[in-house]
Amino acid sequence: MKSSLGIIGFPIGHSISPLFQQAALDHLGIDAAYQAWEVKPQEVGEFVAGLREPGVLGINVTVPHKEAVIPYLDEVDQWATTAGAVNTIVNREGRLTGYNTDGLGFLRALLEVNGFAPQGRRALVLGAGGAARGVVLALVREGVGHLTVANRTLSRAERLVQIAQDGGVNSLPIPLAGSALDRAAASADLIVNCTTLGMAHGPDEQGTPLSRQQIPPTALVNDLVYNPKETPLLRLAAQAGAQVLGGIHMLVYQGAASFEMWTGQPAPVPVMLEAASRAMESR
Numbered sequence: 001m002k003s004s005l006g007i008i009g010f011p012i013g014h015s016i017s018p019l020f021q022q023a024a025l026d027h028l029g030i031d032a033a034y035q036a037w038e039v040k041p042q043e044v045g046e047f048v049a050g051l052r053e054p055g056v057l058g059i060n061v062t063v064p065h066k067e068a069v070i071p072y073l074d075e076v077d078q079w080a081t082t083a084g085a086v087n088t089i090v091n092r093e094g095r096l097t098g099y100n101t102d103g104l105g106f107l108r109a110l111l112e113v114n115g116f117a118p119q120g121r122r123a124l125v126l127g128a129g130g131a132a133r134g135v136v137l138a139l140v141r142e143g144v145g146h147l148t149v150a151n152r153t154l155s156r157a158e159r160l161v162q163i164a165q166d167g168g169v170n171s172l173p174i175p176l177a178g179s180a181l182d183r184a185a186a187s188a189d190l191i192v193n194c195t196t197l198g199m200a201h202g203p204d205e206q207g208t209p210l211s212r213q214q215i216p217p218t219a220l221v222n223d224l225v226y227n228p229k230e231t232p233l234l235r236l237a238a239q240a241g242a243q244v245l246g247g248i249h250m251l252v253y254q255g256a257a258s259f260e261m262w263t264g265q266p267a268p269v270p271v272m273l274e275a276a277s278r279a280m281e282s283r
């Protein structure tokens with residue numbers, strides 16, 4: 001029997017996960033189909049119940065269902081519990097477990113693409129929404145040396161910084177503008193954009209949270225925005241002489257971690273990355 005995998009969201013048409021996950025399944029000769037399902041918020045419980053069927057390996061979960069699926073699962077792992085969000089569900093003989101592979105994907109991309117380990121380093125996180133929360137948790141877990149969170153809405157940055165401080169990390173909330181941002185950027189080893197600035201079809205497609213002058217040439221700049229592949233921030237960072245890392249790498253590595261949980265096999269990351277890049281270029 002062909003096994004079943006997929007992703008749920010609302011809407012879901014934008015997701016490139018089906019393309020790179022199916023490429024990985026086909027590459028390894030696994031007889032499974034990865035689909036995209038648009039699930040309305042009121043249908044989440046019924047949909048998740050159906051995942052207990054034999055032949056269903058599991059699913060990915062994206063916006064806006066990452067919190068909503070939690071009450072319908074048998075267990076949720078520690079990372080997903082702390083994040084308050086599940087992006088992967090695994091079906092093991094009718095028992096459903098929720099995981100969050102975003103933090104793992106973020107860390108693996110930094111390490112495997114740029115050779116960057118956050119331990120003891122200075123990080124500047126731009127934004128304080130769902131993606132920033134996952135990034136902050138991952139940086140705290142890795143023992144980042146100092147963390148600044150800059151956000152347009154300062155109170156949200158304050159809440160994230162509290163999490164980092166509870167985790168024993170020296171950290172500071174600041175507004176996403178002004179001299180505090182200049183100083184935080186100038187001393188950062190790692191800058192991560194977790195805002196939607198620069199995102200295609202987002203609120204400000206040409207926007208960038210930092211100017212070229214604010215980006216130090218010694219930093220690694222990771223933009224989580226993956227559409228477009230080269231965002232305005234990454235363009236400026238490259239011009240400033242900084243190392244750059246596009247959001248497609250985190251996207252693929254979080255998917256690779258999910259793939260490994262469902263199949264028990266090492267994910268063919270280069271195959272997934274190539275399929276994801278091709279999918280982005282055709283959009």
Ligand code: NAP
Pocket residue numbers: 102126127128129130131132151152153156176193194195196197199203204224225226247248249250251252254
């Ligand atoms: P979210 O929860 O809606 O958070 C959005 C963030 O962007 C908030 O910090 C918000 O600030 C800020 N923002 C929005 N418009 C702004 C503007 N005009 N000026 C300044 N700041 C603005 O979104 P999310 O889920 O965290 O996603 C953020 C980005 O990360 C998206 O582009 C998403 O595609 C990307 N992402 C990528 C991956 C990956 O695997 N590469 C994974 C997850 C997310 P306020 O708090 O002030 O509203």
